[in-house]
Amino acid sequence: MARxxxxxxxxxxxxxxxxxxxxxHRDEDLSRACAGAALTRGLGxxxxxxxxxxxxxxxxxCSVRADRILALDEARxxxxxxxxxxxxxxxxxxxxxGLACPVVPGTAQVTxxxxxAADVHGKNHHVAGTFGRHVRALRLALxxxxxxxxxxxxxxxxxxATLGGLGLTGHxxxxxxxxxxxxxxxMIVETEPVTDIAATLTGLAEASAGWPYTAAWTDGLAxxxxxxxxxxxxxxxxxxxxxxxxPPAAPRSWRVPPIPLTEALVRAHxxxxxxxxxxxxGPRLVSPAQVLHPLDAFAxxxxxxxxxxxxxxxxxxxxxxxGPAVARLLATLAAHGGRSWLTVSKDFGxxxxxxxxxxxxxxxxxxxxxxxxxxxxxxxxxxxxVAEAGxxxxxxxxxxxxxxxxxxxxxxxxxxxxxxxxxxDPERRLRSALSVRLLGDAPAGGRAATAAQRRRRETPR
Amino acid sequence: xxxxxxxxxxxxxxxxxxxxxxxxxxxDDLVVLGRDPTSLARTAEDLSLRAAGRPVGMARCDLLEAExxxxxxxxxxxxxxxxxxxxxxxxxxxxxxxxxRDAEATEHLLMVDLVRTIRFCEEAKRRLLHRxxxxxxxxxxxxxxxxxxxxVLYGAAKAGLTRYLEGLDLRHAGEGLHVxxxxxxxxxxxxxxGLSPPPFAAEADEIAEAVMTGLDRGRxxxxxxxxxxxxxxVVRRLPRAVMRRVEF
Ligand SMILES: Cc1cc2nc3c(=O)[nH]c(=O)nc-3n(C[C@H](O)[C@H](O)[C@H](O)COP(=O)(O)OP(=O)(O)OC[C@H]3O[C@@H](n4cnc5c(N)ncnc54)[C@H](O)[C@@H]3O)c2cc1C
Ligand SMILES: NC(=O)c1ccc[n+]([C@@H]2O[C@H](COP(=O)([O-])OP(=O)(O)OC[C@H]3O[C@@H](n4cnc5c(N)ncnc54)[C@H](OP(=O)(O)O)[C@@H]3O)[C@@H](O)[C@H]2O)c1
Numbered sequence: 001m002a003r004x005x006x007x008x009x010x011x012x013x014x015x016x017x018x019x020x021x022x023x024x025h026r027d028e029d030l031s032r033a034c035a036g037a038a039l040t041r042g043l044g045x046x047x048x049x050x051x052x053x054x055x056x057x058x059x060x061x062c063s064v065r066a067d068r069i070l071a072l073d074e075a076r077x078x079x080x081x082x083x084x085x086x087x088x089x090x091x092x093x094x095x096x097x098g099l100a101c102p103v104v105p106g107t108a109q110v111t112x113x114x115x116x117a118a119d120v121h122g123k124n125h126h127v128a129g130t131f132g133r134h135v136r137a138l139r140l141a142l143x144x145x146x147x148x149x150x151x152x153x154x155x156x157x158x159x160x161a162t163l164g165g166l167g168l169t170g171h172x173x174x175x176x177x178x179x180x181x182x183x184x185x186x187m188i189v190e191t192e193p194v195t196d197i198a199a200t201l202t203g204l205a206e207a208s209a210g211w212p213y214t215a216a217w218t219d220g221l222a223x224x225x226x227x228x229x230x231x232x233x234x235x236x237x238x239x240x241x242x243x244x245x246x247p248p249a250a251p252r253s254w255r256v257p258p259i260p261l262t263e264a265l266v267r268a269h270x271x272x273x274x275x276x277x278x279x280x281x282g283p284r285l286v287s288p289a290q291v292l293h294p295l296d297a298f299a300x301x302x303x304x305x306x307x308x309x310x311x312x313x314x315x316x317x318x319x320x321x322x323g324p325a326v327a328r329l330l331a332t333l334a335a336h337g338g339r340s341w342l343t344v345s346k347d348f349g350x351x352x353x354x355x356x357x358x359x360x361x362x363x364x365x366x367x368x369x370x371x372x373x374x375x376x377x378x379x380x381x382x383x384x385x386v387a388e389a390g391x392x393x394x395x396x397x398x399x400x401x402x403x404x405x406x407x408x409x410x411x412x413x414x415x416x417x418x419x420x421x422x423x424x425d426p427e428r429r430l431r432s433a434l435s436v437r438l439l440g441d442a443p444a445g446g447r448a449a450t451a452a453q454r455r456r457r458e459t460p461r
Numbered sequence: 462x463x464x465x466x467x468x469x470x471x472x473x474x475x476x477x478x479x480x481x482x483x484x485x486x487x488x489d490d491l492v493v494l495g496r497d498p499t500s501l502a503r504t505a506e507d508l509s510l511r512a513a514g515r516p517v518g519m520a521r522c523d524l525l526e527a528e529x530x531x532x533x534x535x536x537x538x539x540x541x542x543x544x545x546x547x548x549x550x551x552x553x554x555x556x557x558x559x560x561x562r563d564a565e566a567t568e569h570l571l572m573v574d575l576v577r578t579i580r581f582c583e584e585a586k587r588r589l590l591h592r593x594x595x596x597x598x599x600x601x602x603x604x605x606x607x608x609x610x611x612x613v614l615y616g617a618a619k620a621g622l623t624r625y626l627e628g629l630d631l632r633h634a635g636e637g638l639h640v641x642x643x644x645x646x647x648x649x650x651x652x653x654x655g656l657s658p659p660p661f662a663a664e665a666d667e668i669a670e671a672v673m674t675g676l677d678r679g680r681x682x683x684x685x686x687x688x689x690x691x692x693x694x695v696v697r698r699l700p701r702a703v704m705r706r707v708e709f
Contacts, residue, residue, distance in 0.1 A: 005655025068507035
């Protein structure tokens with residue numbers, strides 16, 4: 001009966017750009033929600049338009065009510081759950097059992113389905129690979145309505161296309177994945193201050209040689225001699241005898257008032273934050289959330305970017321010596337007058353099997369750019385540089401990259417991905433705003449956007 | 462708080478699921494009752510894993526099949542070796558317009574939300590009294606508090622249910638039957654999918670939290686979220702001439 005009611009609502013990714021209207025089907029029964037839907041989304045933590053419908057007439061299923069844990073084999077370390085289970089709920093379940101998810105992104109507010117569809121990486125990519133490496137089986141609802149269990153054995157190509165496939169190969173209903181045993185419920189973390197980007201990358205490489213969790217933060221707003229200052233973070237699970245027997249308190253979060261910040265305020269905050277990080281010496285015992293999901297302590301922080309939203313540009317600069325390309329990327333940013341409110345770098349290990357997954361050997365640089373009328377031109381310039389370096393961009397973050405640039409970056413990989421879609425969804429019934437923008441899918445019917453509306457949608461305010 | 466033995470009708474979805482997870486986390490013994498065996502099995506396994514591996518039982522029970530009530534409750538008593546609390550969150554909803562278009566749907570709603578819910582409660586009551594008492598916690602709605610143009614039929618069903626539960630309390634309180642009427646306001650669940658959320662719309666888990674607190678405090682009427690107690694105190698005083706004009 002509920003399905004007879006259709007209400008369009010405002011939808012966006014975490015970056016709150018672009019914002020579109022769409023019809024969402026939410027249901028405890030994800031198969032039912034997916035019926036007739038062109039796409040499934042999770043908690044909407046991808047930044048751009050990956051989780052958005054191709055038009056007002058397309059239906060998006062939302063998985064978050066399909067969040068039952070179906071099986072947990074503690075001896076074999078295997079979990080099976082419905083795709084809408086949040087990582088936060090999963091971590092709450094695993095911690096008391098001495099288990100952990102082997103790969104987690106920077107926020108716990110994601111669903112298992114979203115982790116598969118973006119083939120997420122974590123601070124331990126150099127040792128653990130992407131989440132996809134740990135996935136054993138997927139239950140998919142295909143474009144034709146049929147449901148299949150997909151593994152590396154039953155259909156390796158479809159499996160690989162679904163890892164990082166952004167929901168375009170099928171609706172992920174259930175996920176079976178491996179877990180890892182951890183020695184305690186605590187982590188040991190150290191931070192090493194660095195003064196410029198070259199030192200950041202060397203520090204990152206050194207840290208990754210000895211530590212399982214690493215990343216580097218750079219203050220993109222500092223000026224003068226402090227410019228490019230930052231720190232390298234390295235962490236590992238605390239051994240049982242290093243940690244208190246008590247688990248850390250459950251992660252808490254404060255709702256940030258949705259008041260847009262100015263660059264000056266962010267700069268002032270960073271001044272204190274990075275200075276404090278520079279003074280810190282030696283190992284600290286902390287809760288895993290502080291290392292793995294630091295920004296989750298501030299719920300709704302994306303609203304601080306105001307009406308124009310937040311555009312994240314995450315590019316991979318490949319190869320054993322990405323330093324010069326990273327320096328060029330930051331120089332391009334500066335030359336365009338662009339400023340990243342937060343810059344996070346991470347060195348990657350070997351690429352996984354996902355046909356469109358982001359990570360590959362090299363360094364990933366994520367720039368948090370406030371949405372401005374000039375942002376599209378800036379992203380064009382950054383993309384050109386990444387393409388030039390033989391790199392790629394992270395589609396789960398992207399909102400503005402152009403189709404021809406993507407084809408250049410992904411000339412080798414796109415044909416294989418498209419071939420899978422040709423086989424399982426030749427009519428392209430599954431599509432998203434991203435697949436229309438980047439993969440040549442037809443936009444959804446209904447009211448066509450006027451040129452003015454399109455411009456407004458394509459340019460952040 | 463000692464472990465309670467709880468049978469839940471409606472834990473497969475929405476408010477019932479959120480509440481069941483809170484009971485599971487607290488370590489209560491649970492048996493889930495419902496109409497769809499597949500969904501029941503998945504729900505029972507999920508609750509069991511969230512309850513650190515304690516088994517959670519299940520039994521088939523469909524509000525459209527009155528014959529299923531006694532065996533389901535019997536099975537719950539068997540599985541848990543007794544019964545302290547029966548929770549009913551099962552129910553259906555449709556808007557006034559949807560119901561006016563479809564007489565079958567109207568009859569179905571009155572059947573499920575009023576006739577059969579009462580009949581299930583009668584069976585549960587009988588069993589609890591037979592054991593010397595226990596708690597019967599049933600989800601009615603704020604919609605049953607005051608007639609409104611926008612929910613004549615659903616409101617009537619919930620008003621009838623609320624009055625029935627009040628009567629049960631009057632009749633059996635002395636015998637150890639503790640009757641709890643839960644009156645949720647609008648919650649974002651699959652039941653209300655596609656409706657525009659009104660002011661004070663709540664998430665399922667907020668409702669579950671309010672119900673847990675109310676049960677712990679021994680309340681007989683639980684407004685969830687509690688703001689509805691005050692909203693209704695005002696709305697109930699509005700004269701009919703005013704209610705005739707207001708849109709909600
Ligand atoms: C603060 C923050 C930090 C982050 N850090 C990292 C990080 O360190 N590493 C990293 O890799 N990512 C990171 N991300 C990105 C995030 O992990 C991914 O975008 C992830 O996909 C979000 O999951 P979600 O459930 O919110 O999915 P959504 O954003 O809702 O959807 C993402 C994509 O997955 C598809 N999808 C979701 N569920 C399903 C399903 N059931 N079936 C089919 N397709 C589906 C959607 O269609 C969409 O294409 C971060 C995001 C934020 C906000
Ligand atoms: N959501 C609100 O805004 C709201 C507000 C006030 C009051 N309420 C009341 O709160 C209760 C729970 O609502 P909800 O939002 O959680 O609804 P919901 O998400 O739709 O869940 C309804 C539950 O009832 C079960 N059910 C439906 N028909 C049944 C039948 N014939 N036999 C057995 N079980 C049946 C469903 O089982 P299946 O999983 O098998 O479908 C499901 O578990 C209802 O009584 C509702 O009237 C809700």
